[in-house]
Amino acid sequence: MGTTSIKVIVAEQVKGQLNVIGVGNVRSKGLSRGIIVDIDQAADAIRSAVDQAQEKASIEIKDVIVGVPANMLKIEPCNGLITIDESSREITDQDVYDVSSSALITNLPQEREIIDIQPEEFIVDGFEGIKDPRGMVGVRLEMRGKVISGAKGIMHNIAKAVSKAGLNIVSMILTPLAESHEILNDGEQDFGTILIDLGGGQTTASVTHDHQLKYVTTDAEGGEFITKDISIVLNTSMENAESLKRNYGSADSLRASEDRDVPVDVVGQSEQTIIDEKYLAEIVEARIDQIFGRIKGQLDAIDALSLPGGIIITGGVAALPGIVDLAAEKFNTNVRLYVPDQMGMRHPSFSAGLSLVSYYADMSEVDMLSRSAVAGSMTVVKKSSPDQTEVSNNDVSRNDAKPDKKQRQTEKKKRGEGIRKFFNDFFE
Template identity: 55%
Template sequence: MARNGFFTGLDIGTSSIKVLVAEFVSGEMNVIGVSNVPSTGVKDGIIVDIEAAAEAIKSAVKQAEEKAGITIDKVNVGLPANLLQIEPTQGMIPVPSESKEIKDEDVDSVVKSALTKSITPEREVISLVPEEFIVDGFQGIRDPRGMMGIRLEMRGLIYTGPSTILHNLRKTVERAGIVVENIVISPLAMTKSVLNEGEREFGATVIDMGGGQTTVASMRAQELQYTNIYPEGGEYITKDISKVLKTSMQIAEALKFNFGRADLEEASRSETVKVDVVGSDQPIDVSEYYLAEIISARIKHILERVKQDLERGRLLDLPGGIILIGGGAIMPGVVELAQEIFGTKVKLYVPNQVGIRNPMFANVISIVEYVGMMSEVDVISQRAVSGEELLRRKPVEFGMVKERVVPMFNEKVEQPVVPAQNFQEQNQPVYNPEPKEQKPKLGERVRGILGSMFD
């Protein structure tokens, strides 16, 4: 059941930083303020310059405050899946009270008993999510408070991450003059928010196509089964266009945003746009088809890597299929190209919040929804994690429970991915007129995707 009150989410991305303020009233989430500013000090989803990132966060918070009409002093921050590990855990305590009635403090104690005391300084516990409580052998209990029993047990999942990343995240937000209320694991929040009840139960995969990286998360049986980060995103498409056409990054970004598409079948061979290039006084003509070849090559490269890993984990055939979110998924033809590559149903998720019906806001919306929908038991568990200094360590294994480690890839990708043609020699557009349906000219099709996001 949702908690009433105001909650603020902070999404620190490679290309942009987003802040969203929402009010929960009787289980309903109402967005009252949102901001989106260019990101600085962040590379491939990781903070590399604390001061620069803090200034960008300050700017985003200020804009959100102006729109919401409130002062923001604490935020819930999304944490990417970089080197995330998911491990099962369990704890057990005797119920100490004379009445043997289980209270809040008993839940707090059993959560703390499920946490390790071993010293592994390079990792830190981010969150503990209870899956079930057991009272005197009776299993499947979601909230044991108010029940009577002699022994209380808990089984759940612990999420851990690198201490360095977590320290830098907290330090950056604090440097911006804001308190970190909760650190939310973005893939976990993303799957819970984007997927419906049936998709979470029977299985589905969410692909977040961001600016600096692509995040993949699969959920089945209400549990996060797999998550991975690929250090390629929309910025790499822009770099490819810039390198292939020998033009500036600003022009390349404008070409991608205004005229880019991912499907070659719908791209025109005859319609062209003039592009200023380095080393030439005269602009060159670039066809929409030529531009689509550059764009689709990079997107295919990313999605084919995702497909290989999903096949390896036997997650490609989940009944819920593939759901795309993120700014990179907005481009025309991405859904059709993804369907061709994955061979399964693919859909674009569009948030239903008034004024921000844009897939690029799905992540920050999911952060606020996740925190606002936390149960009282979840809140107690998270406070136990946040308030225990010894939790800054990796959990130990319990019995024969098998550890589930989320694989990660963080390698750099420097070279542009382009079709098997010499684009540098092909400075002239490709003309091959074919009978097609009449379409508006390029200038008429400049897409104002972001223009109405703050309606």
């Protein structure tokens, strides 16, 4: 759900290949700078986008995966610890869920809500670097990772709008996290890369390193501000300004032509005014340069621009010609553009939506179990074949487990160290 458009993507996974079978794309209502400001209007727009996707995919949509914006986001380290009840017992799904739950024991401010937990490694009896501890035998199970939290009001409004549209949320996924998974290759995720999503209402920059989302920042300006600049400078309507930006706009005034005429419908005049393409590019470039300047300041503060992966840009504004050259000059690093290669979606504005379905489809069983601790009900995952995953959410009753209530209480006392002090260096 973006400031300028709401997109619904229906995909199916066949033999490991994700195929898009339906897309809905409507103009946003009730959103400003990436967040919902009118729940009823947003619900209407969501319903319209879903109707489009249903018609194209020939299916009924009831359950959805929803992207969460990066506004007011915090990424903090977390540790979890449990003791296995029987020394000879293998570690199970329940233990992975329990150790993830213990990592969530923290005193969050009342206005914040946990969005996600990202396991980095599990430790069994002191042996580190384990990605999936299930099936191993141990007495002590630890988990180290990151916990991601956001503003409770933003999360509530998203859930309320989707619910009013008649839909059930299966999972809420942080959009920059999904995009880093879809857009960055293995080397870029490992050595460190910056992803900049140039949206309509805001710009989001995220940093991924060691296959973990380390840092996210947002700038409260995006493509709509470029449109407003064009409207004000050229004294034309917002609709005409948007058309000028899309049809003639460029982010690099040095490459724009002074010989190419651009007709402008000026408010209060019966005849069009003619400007050159270079003048329009100067208006566009000025705003993008300001956005990049503020983002660069945030990235310089954590030394992110020294990462070897450089910068990848995407989002609707990234479709402007010359954007890569301007970014490379401003950030003084290598820059590339990402455009989805799915048929009918070969535009950077579809990156976020496509990333959400791809991320969820590729989510490991361990990740699902850890994420279910956030919801408070364990996700039981059974893969019947390499291409099919069945997921069900079930409330976990502590009375169903072997240990009695007293043993559980003793175990809880031994759990976790809670959230450690917020790390200063994101790349240690």
